[in-house]
Amino acid sequence: MHPRRSAQYVLLCDLCETVHIQSYCEYCNTYFCMNCVGKHLSDSSKKNTMPCPMNNDSLLLTTQNVRNTLKNIVSYSVRNVTFLSVLPAFQIIIEDTIYAMLKKIINSKAKDIQKDLEELETRIYPRYQEMVSDVQTMKMQLETNCRKMTRADDQRGDRNRKYDIQEIKNKSMAILEEHTDEISHKITKLRQIIQDLKKMLDSNDIFLTSTYKSRNSEFRTLPPKVRITSPNFSSQKINKDQLNEMFGSLSPLSINTEEHNNTMKPQNYTPAIPIEERFPMPQLITTIDTDYSPLYSVTCLSDIEIWIHGYDDTMKLVNLHGKLLKTIQTVSGNAPQDITLKLDGKLVYTDHEARTINIMRNEQMQTMIKLQEWVPLYVCSTSSDDLLVTMVSDNVTQSKVVRYSGFNETQTIQFDDRDRPLYSYGYLKYISENRNLDICVADNAAKSVVVVNQSGKLRFRYTGHPSNTKQSFDPVGITTDSQSHILTADHNNDRIHILDQDGQFLHYIDNCGLDWPCSLCVDTRDNLFVVGNENKVKKIQYTSLP
Structure with missing residues (x-):
């Protein structure tokens, strides 16, 4: 040129x-x-x-x-x-002075630009992405709730309310779409600013550098949160004179906005509610005796009924008093590897010996997926009614997470951005989806909890807390609650770690007589159910948050 x-x-x-x-x-x-x-x-x-x-x-x-x-x-x-x-000497002085002044201006401004870029990439931009994920979660929850109510009305033979439900759903979706567009517009601006700052740092354009003005404060103020309360059905007492009201009524649509306390807080911001108040001393509420010892998995069908399995070829539904309500046998006669529930309450289990994923239909288990060259391990159902399954290759040299929508494999999560394996090659890999759609895996062989976002990009790894004075971190079971907390069972240390959605340690549950805790689940009120090296299921209240 x-x-x-x-x-x-x-x-x-x-x-x-x-x-x-x-x-x-x-x-x-x-x-x-x-x-x-x-x-x-x-x-x-x-x-x-x-x-x-x-x-x-x-x-x-x-x-x-x-x-x-x-x-x-x-x-x-x-x-x-x-x-x-x-004079030549004076010429040199002027030359050096001008160059030094220019260099000082560039270096000073470059530091400011780099600082703003780091804040945008590591703090501000991720918050906007989280807001988009929250809205997507609300959409799926609204869709699920409306579908359940419509199905219930069909079963009762009441088709009139279906139109009311659809109208409420359409209005809610329109508001959420508008909110998504607002956030997406901000995200587009942020991406452009980040790209411009990177180009500015790579160039030596003194004019652009010296005239740079920060726009970070414009984006620290997040758009208000939109909260939509899904409609619910409230029953009415039957009145002989008012039979048209016997099916009850729908609650009105509730839409609220919630400010983000004006601006984003610094990275080391201490929450307003102290940890001690958010997580008081855990209380053992109920101990449920079973005929399994040890227990391997637990999942909640409701606040009063749970599915469990142990060492044999059966899965059992029991209530909080330990009363047996239902027994289901596996297809192959092998013991289940793990169990979960679809949104409609259908039981799903993995069989690592037969390499199958199975689902309950008409009170019997049927094989829905059979794998080749891969062994299914642990499974969880998602808010969109997909299945997430951890699996290991036959030669135990590769591990991955696979998403299934119905019978179809729709996503594989195996490597990070640098093409390095996300997971170790061990067999113990319990899995759970968080409320923000993050995918959380307790990778026991790697001694870490590996969390990726919905698209499979690594967010963080949690490898234990420095206050752990016992044996090394030994993660096994994992679950998440309504506050997007991540709970993982530290098997050898007889305790449970509670993390926030960004992987920051919050609290331990290390009392309540935990004995080699293994599988975890929570009910709709964030009560924790724990099974381990005994024939008991323990129900624990661990948080004071609503």
Whole structure:
């Protein structure tokens, strides 16, 4: 590329176009090298003044930016003095002074730009992404609740309310879509600003750098949260004179906005509610005796009924008093590896020996997926009614998480952005989906909890807490609650770690007589159910949050 026509270059003489500039004529607005100065001054047709010896040194700057900047900086330049009258020593001083001033400006502004870029990438931008995820979660919950209510009305033979439910759903979805568009517009702006800042840092454009103004404060104020309360059905007492009211009524649509306390808080911000108040001393509420010892998995069908399984080929539904309500046998006769429940209450289990994923239909288990070259391990159902399954290859050299929508594999999560494995090659990998749609895996062989976002990008790894004075961190079971807390069973240390959704340690549950805790689940009121190295299920109240 020709040096005169490139976007950035070392400044050259305007006359010969080959040698670095060393002087400037104010009258002609022209730059010269030492060899061309004499020719220019000898031209009697021009009023020539050469006040500013120049040094381009090694800065790669655009011509017009350098000219404008130097005109502002060198206000004290020697005017109406010819280049021939400037002593060489004084020329060097001026050159060094100008270069030092320019370099100082660039370095100072570059630090500010880098600081703003880090805040945008690590703190502000992720918060906007979380807001989008929250709205998506509300959409799915609304869709699920409306579908359940419509199905219930169909079973009762009441089809009139279906139109009311649909109207409420449409209004709610429209509001959530509008809120999503607002956040997405902000995200688009943030992406552009981040891209511009990176380009600015990569360039040496002194004009752009010196005139930079931060816009971070504009985005620290997050858009208000929109909270939509899904409709629910409230029953009415049957009145013989008002049979048309016997099916009850729908609650009105409730829409609220919630401010983010004006602006984002610093990274080390302490929450208003102390940890001690959020997580008081855990209380053992109920101990449920079973005929399994040890128990391997537990999942809640409701607040009063739970599915469990142990060492044999059965899965059992029991109530909080330990009364057996239902027994289901596996298809192959093998013991289940893990169990979960679909949104409609259908039981699903994995069989690692038969390499199958199975579902209950008409009170019997049927195989829905059979794998080749992979062994299914642990499973969880998602808010969108998908299945997330951890699995390991036959030769135990690879591990991954697979998402199934019905019978179809729709997502595989195996490597990070640098093509490195996300998970170890061990067999113990309990899995759970968080309320913000993060996918949480308790990777026992790696001694860590691995959390990725909905698209499979690594968010963080939790490897235990420094206060753990017993054996090394030994994660096994994992679950999440309504506050997006992550709870994981620390098997060898007889305790449960509670983390926030960003992987920050909050509290231990290390009482209540825990004995090698294994599988975990929570009910709708955030009561924790724990099974371990005994024939008991323990129900624990661990939080005071609503």
